[in-house]
Amino acid sequence: MIHAEPTEMTRLAQGQGFLSLRGLTRRYDHFTAVDDLNLDVAKGELVAFLGPSGCGKTTSLRMIAGLVPASSGHIVVDGRDLTGVAPYKRDMGLVFQSYALFPHMDIARNVAFGLEMRKVPKAEAAQRVKEAIAMVRLTGREHHRPAQLSGGQQQRVALARALVVRPSILLLDEPLSNLDAKLRDEMRTEIRDIQKRLGITAIFVTHDQMEALTICDKVVVMNHGRLEQVGTPHEIYEHPKTAFVAGFVGRINRLPGRASGGVAQVAGITVSAPGFDGPVDVMVRPHRMILSTGPVPADAGLHQLSGTVTRATFAGDILEYEVEAAGTLLKTEASTRGGEALLAPGTPVTLSWRPQDTFVYPAS
Amino acid sequence: MDERPVSPALKIAAGLMFLFLLAPLLVVLPISFSGDDFMAFPPSSWSVKWYGAIFANSVMMNAFWISLALAFVVTVLSLGIGLPAAYALVRLKPPGAEALANLFSAPLLLPTIVLGLALLLVFAPMGLIGSFQGLVAAHLIVTLPYAVRVLSTALANLPLTVEEAAGMLGARPLTVFFRVTLPMMRSGLVSTTALCFLVSFDEVVLSLFMTGPRLQTLPVAMYNHVDQQADPMAAAISVLLVVLTLAVVLVVDRTAGLTRTFVK
Numbered sequence: 001m002i003h004a005e006p007t008e009m010t011r012l013a014q015g016q017g018f019l020s021l022r023g024l025t026r027r028y029d030h031f032t033a034v035d036d037l038n039l040d041v042a043k044g045e046l047v048a049f050l051g052p053s054g055c056g057k058t059t060s061l062r063m064i065a066g067l068v069p070a071s072s073g074h075i076v077v078d079g080r081d082l083t084g085v086a087p088y089k090r091d092m093g094l095v096f097q098s099y100a101l102f103p104h105m106d107i108a109r110n111v112a113f114g115l116e117m118r119k120v121p122k123a124e125a126a127q128r129v130k131e132a133i134a135m136v137r138l139t140g141r142e143h144h145r146p147a148q149l150s151g152g153q154q155q156r157v158a159l160a161r162a163l164v165v166r167p168s169i170l171l172l173d174e175p176l177s178n179l180d181a182k183l184r185d186e187m188r189t190e191i192r193d194i195q196k197r198l199g200i201t202a203i204f205v206t207h208d209q210m211e212a213l214t215i216c217d218k219v220v221v222m223n224h225g226r227l228e229q230v231g232t233p234h235e236i237y238e239h240p241k242t243a244f245v246a247g248f249v250g251r252i253n254r255l256p257g258r259a260s261g262g263v264a265q266v267a268g269i270t271v272s273a274p275g276f277d278g279p280v281d282v283m284v285r286p287h288r289m290i291l292s293t294g295p296v297p298a299d300a301g302l303h304q305l306s307g308t309v310t311r312a313t314f315a316g317d318i319l320e321y322e323v324e325a326a327g328t329l330l331k332t333e334a335s336t337r338g339g340e341a342l343l344a345p346g347t348p349v350t351l352s353w354r355p356q357d358t359f360v361y362p363a364s
Numbered sequence: 365m366d367e368r369p370v371s372p373a374l375k376i377a378a379g380l381m382f383l384f385l386l387a388p389l390l391v392v393l394p395i396s397f398s399g400d401d402f403m404a405f406p407p408s409s410w411s412v413k414w415y416g417a418i419f420a421n422s423v424m425m426n427a428f429w430i431s432l433a434l435a436f437v438v439t440v441l442s443l444g445i446g447l448p449a450a451y452a453l454v455r456l457k458p459p460g461a462e463a464l465a466n467l468f469s470a471p472l473l474l475p476t477i478v479l480g481l482a483l484l485l486v487f488a489p490m491g492l493i494g495s496f497q498g499l500v501a502a503h504l505i506v507t508l509p510y511a512v513r514v515l516s517t518a519l520a521n522l523p524l525t526v527e528e529a530a531g532m533l534g535a536r537p538l539t540v541f542f543r544v545t546l547p548m549m550r551s552g553l554v555s556t557t558a559l560c561f562l563v564s565f566d567e568v569v570l571s572l573f574m575t576g577p578r579l580q581t582l583p584v585a586m587y588n589h590v591d592q593q594a595d596p597m598a599a600a601i602s603v604l605l606v607v608l609t610l611a612v613v614l615v616v617d618r619t620a621g622l623t624r625t626f627v628k
Contacts, residue, residue: 067528087531094532100525104547113543114533158529165533 017076018043018201019064019169024073026059026225033059035225037073041203041218046195048212049205051222052248057205060222061171064203066090077168088117093162097174099154101146107133107157108142114165132164135194152183159191163198170195170202176211188215209249213237221245243361246283253289253330255282256363264360267326269303271358279363286331288357291321292350293343302352305330309347323349389606396599403594414600424601427585431565434496434581438503438564439557445504446511446556451541453512454519465516469509479505480573487574494576502570507560514559518552519545558616562609 017040024037034056041047049057062068064075066087074083082090102110111132115125133139136156138149146154155175162170175191176184192215195202206212212219213233221228221236221244229241240246247254257266259276266282273280290296296304307325314320319334319342332351334340343349391405399409418424449468453461471479483502484493492498522545530540546553568583575584582601590598 065532067531087528088534088536090532091534092532094529096525096529098523098525100523100529102526102530102544102548104550113530113535117534117539161529161533 017041018045018078019203020074020076021060021064022074022076024060024063024075025071026056026063026068027071032225034063037227039220039227039230041201043201044199045217046192046202046204046215047218047220048216049203049220049222050207050209050212050249051228052207055222056225057207057220057222058173059225061173061203061205064169065092065094065171091165091167092169092171093165093167094171095155095158095162095173095175097177099146099151099158099178101154101157101161103146106143106145107138107149110146110157111161111164114161118165128164132160135163136160136190151179152187155179155187156190159194163194163200168201170200172202172204174205174207176206176208184211191215213249219249221248223248240359243281243283243359243364246359246361251286251331252283252359253286253328253332255284255326255328255330256280257282259360267305267328269305271303271360272355273360276360276362281361281363283359283361284330284353284357287333289330289332289351289353291323291332291334291343292352293347294350296350296352300352302354303358305351307349307351309343309345309349312342312345314342319343321349323351325351389603392599392602395596396603398596398599401595403596403599407596414595414597415604417595417597418600418604421597423580424582424585424589424597427580427582430496430579431582434499434503435561435564437500438507439560441500441504442507442511442560443553443556446508446515449508449512450515450519454516465512468512471505472509476506476569480570483570484573493574494579496579499571499574499579499581502574503564503567506567506570507563510559510563511556514556515549515552518549522548554616554619558612562612565608566605 019039019041021037021039024034024039025032026034037056037060039047049060051057059068063070066082066085070083074081076082077090102113105113108129111129112125115128120128129142130139133142136159138153138156138160141149141153146157149157155178159175172191176187179187188211191204204211204216213236216233218230219233219236220230223244229236229245231239236245236249240249243254246252255266257264257271257273257280259265259273259278259280262272262274262276263270264273264276264280264282266280271282273282290302296302305325307323307330309321310324310329311322312319317336319336319340321332321334321343323330323332330351395403395405395407396414397410397412398404398407398414399411400407452458453465458464480502483505487493487498487501492501526548527540527544530544531537535543566583567581568587571581571584572587575581580588582605586598586601
């Protein structure tokens with residue numbers, strides 16, 4: 001007998017994903033903020049929307065929340081089409097960059113607000129508020145006003161307030177951007193721990209690649225309202241599909257070259273470039289370039305470039321170099337693990353790197 | 365509030381300014397305690413008889429109650445009309461919201477005497493002169509621009525995200541308004557109330573056009589009194605009005621914070 005839950009069946013028919021975005025688009029008078037966004041998010045996943053400001057990541061999030069109407073396309077959650085449904089009926093939790101706590105209510109009442117709206121019985125609500133406040137480690141602050149708390153504490157209240165109602169999806173709009181660096185690292189881990197413990201599906205909007213790479217299951221890189229690449233942090237970093245992704249996630253060196261017959265000539269060396277023809281950009285991450293003063297064995301299978309150090313910077317854990325090779329300035333770095341001394345500018349050096357660390361894109 | 369050192373020159377300038385503003389009071393206060401039967405400065409003897417005379421004067425007491433009722437009704441109506449208007453202008457932003465906002469503050473630009481004359485010409489054929497309704501309508505013309513202004517500013521200064529957060533938590537738009545928007549506008553509401561009440565209670569020029577022999581507001585009654593008799597009772601009433609104004613301002617300061625309310 002073939003049997004499936006109706007929601008399951010609809011979900012499969014819609015095509016995978018607990019949250020599915022289908023051709024989601026937002027047009028304004030003079031520009032398109034989000035252009036034909038298609039995405040599937042599995043239940044329990046933490047997905048980052050990563051991109052520079054104005055790339056459409058926040059607009060996408062606000063469309064999912066229902067705060068910005070979609071010009072076209074669909075938002076489907078658990079088989080239910082939510083396009084056009086008012087925000088207060090969407091059952092989603094949203095954490096804002098500015099915290100957006102109710103300034104006239106104490107912490108307990110802030111957290112209880114969503115339960116009150118859902119008419120959860122008083123005793124149960126009180127218990128859940130207590131648990132939520134404990135979860136974000138703010139027990140004892142129940143009767144403080146938001147203004148009496150630090151930024152980090154306010155953001156934890158916002159998190160508790162969004163999660164206490166057990167939303168279907170948790171949306172986080174640059175939740176760490178207003179916090180200082182140290183607090184940001186702590187909160188990042190804390191958000192990830194809580195999200196995993198509750199198994200909640202979450203979207204995390206950020207312009208910070210570190211946040212996206214370190215805590216998210218999947219990263220959606222956006223630029224100019226378009227989706228550039230979706231993948232695990234490892235895929236995004238090691239196999240960037242476009243020059244934009246390679247440059248935005250992590251640091252990158254760019255060497256202009258020319259391709260024909262499956263290989264590209266760049267700075268006097270030949271790199272593999274299957275399927276390319278004409279001008280190309282060859283890219284290599286600075287820390288994947290090995291800097292050496294002596295000769296590099298030719299049979300090591302590494303790409304090699306000779307050059308001269310033009311700038312040397314001591315940064316404690318690493319040494320940062322700028323090397324001029326074949327008329328291009330390339331960044332690279334060396335570890336100080338063995339107590340290496342800084343090379344003086346003018347020192348002739350060889351840069352070498354593995355062929356698989358070479359990215360080739362059509363010239364921009 | 366941040367404390368910054370104030371230069372002596374600024375202190376002197378501020379002192380002179382205060383002296384200039386308070387000068388009338390320095391004359392009126394002694395006269396109100398005069399024992400003479402006519403206004404003279406300085407008085408030849410002292411007494412509180414003119415304060416007693418106010419409460420014995422039925423015309424003045426009637427006018428006081430009318431002014432109080434009028435200020436109350438005008439304030440309630442100003443809030444009742446001003447709040448939805450401000451919400452529409454700031455949040456719903458209909459086409460031409462800017463022009464509408466300017467139109468609403470236009471009565472403030474007209475000299476009150478011109479407004480009064482215009483109202484007289486329009487209201488007289490309608491039989492509204494000397495009526496309470498006529499007075500309410502006239503005062504609303506002056507108080508509404510203040511109400512819409514102050515409430516619009518209060519509303520525009522609210523972070524929209526807080527209301528969005530309430531919506532995301534399941535609150536319907538009307539619930540958001542009453543549970544989040546309105547409480548956050550508290551200082552704006554307090555200052556609008558105080559402003560409308562004081563403007564209506566002190567209004568003379570429009571009231572002069574609108575009142576009749578049977579219906580007088582306190583400022584009009586005072587004006588008529590001074591016109592006919594030069595006794596120090598008017599000074600005593602003035603002092604009481606200053607005390608009332610001071611009380612309102614103090615209440616605003618305690619509940620909403622004066623600088624935050626009026627300066628912003």
